[in-house]
Every structure is written in C-alpha cells, then in structure tokens.
Amino acid sequence: TQLLEQSPQFLSIQEGENLTVYCNSSSVFSSLQWYRQEPGEGPVLLVTVVTGGEVKKLKRLTFQFGDARKDSSLHITAAQPGDTGLYLCAGEAGGFKTIFGAGTRLFVKA
Amino acid sequence: DVKVTQSSRYLVKRTGEKVFLECVQDMDHENMFWYRQDPGLGLRLIYFSYDVKMKEKGDIPEGYSVSREKKERFSLILESASTNQTSMYLCASRRGGEGLNEQFFGPGTRLTVL
Numbered sequence: 023t024q025l026l027e028q029s030p031q032f033l034s035i036q037e038g039e040n041l042t043v044y045c046n047s048s049s050v051f052s053s054l055q056w057y058r059q060e061p062g063e064g065p066v067l068l069v070t071v072v073t074g075g076e077v078k079k080l081k082r083l084t085f086q087f088g089d090a091r092k093d094s095s096l097h098i099t100a101a102q103p104g105d106t107g108l109y110l111c112a113g114e115a116g117g118f119k120t121i122f123g124a125g126t127r128l129f130v131k132a
Numbered sequence: 133d134v135k136v137t138q139s140s141r142y143l144v145k146r147t148g149e150k151v152f153l154e155c156v157q158d159m160d161h162e163n164m165f166w167y168r169q170d171p172g173l174g175l176r177l178i179y180f181s182y183d184v185k186m187k188e189k190g191d192i193p194e195g196y197s198v199s200r201e202k203k204e205r206f207s208l209i210l211e212s213a214s215t216n217q218t219s220m221y222l223c224a225s226r227r228g229g230e231g232l233n234e235q236f237f238g239p240g241t242r243l244t245v246l
Contacts, residue, residue: 052232054232055232055234062239063237063239063240064136064222064224064237064238064240065175065222065237066237067234067235070232070234110174110175112235113232114232118163118180118188119177119180119190120165120177120232120235121177122167122174122175123174124172124173124174125174
C-alpha cells in the first residue's frame, strides 16, 4: 500500500519566520502535488513536481522533489498570516486514484 | 472561473436516515471523486467516476453508494446514516487522461449524524 507521511502535523510560527514541511514515502511516485486548504474551503493546487531533483518556486514558496522521487518538501520564506492553512501532498496511486497525506496544519501569527 | 459546487455546506441528519450529497462541476471534466476528510487521516477516497454511469470503489466505500447520470453531476448517497459517518465530505473533478492532473475541489459539506 502506498502511503504519504507528512511532517510535522502541526506548526505554529511568528510572521517572518521560515519553515519547511515534508512529505515522505517508501514508494516511488511519477509525480507529486502540493495543495493548500484554507478553513471552510476545499484544497487548491499549488504545484505539481514531475522530475526527480526538480525545484519549483512560487513567490515565497519553494518546492523540491527528491532525486529518488519518494519524497518532497515545501519551504516557505518569511511566512505571512495569509499562509495559514492545511498543506497536503498528493501522489498518483495508479488508475484514476490519487492518495493524499494527512497534511501539515500551519498557523502563522501576526 | 472553474467551479465545483456542493449542495450543502452544513447538514445534520439522524441515524438511519438516507442522505444525498450532490456535486456539480462546470468544467466538462470526465473524472469526479468523493472524499471524506477527518482530522489526522487526510483525504480518503470513497468512490470515483471516470465517465458518465461509470463508478469505481475507492478505499472506504462501505456504507456509501454513488450515482453519475450526467457528466456534470456526481451524487454520494448514505443509505442509512450512522454516527461514524460524521465527517467533512469533499467532491472533486479532474479532466481525464494520463498523469496527475489537477483536481478541483468543492467547498465541502460538513455532515453531522446524531
């Protein structure tokens, strides 16, 4: 069974701090996605990474896909209260299915 | 602006009731999904549909059924609601084809079964 484990489960930081969250698996994925879910809303896609070692930047967010395509990380520079939310990683599980990690809940205090 | 809508944001039902959750997408997507989201467990797939009238069981289909009579609409049915079905239910749609295409989610329905 393919699993995606995310860490930490919960993170509370001050505005302006940097942080990294992780998504790990023992399985190889052809691609991984990161979604952000704000309170009361459904998840929204941030990025898809498809190549081992790939780094993608989205303003203050940096996403990295591991060389072996088993793990990914999300780094946020100078976090802002607007970054508060649940960050989910997701991977293709074959067929039409996507599996999701349990998420990292981030709270950024002003 | 692409959109996935769900029929209710909040729903309270009694044990044993039949519950219908409706989802509509306006993107002409082939694939549609129903997930439930529980704290610490992430999103778990209940059922998905890869085309009209086609459905496949996900990881936790017990106690649920689905219907997809039209491309834009995917319904989740709880035949006889139980308290352990209290959860957040998320619908998503995605265009068909190979690869990990983006899923577009609705805002969710928070169901409480008393």
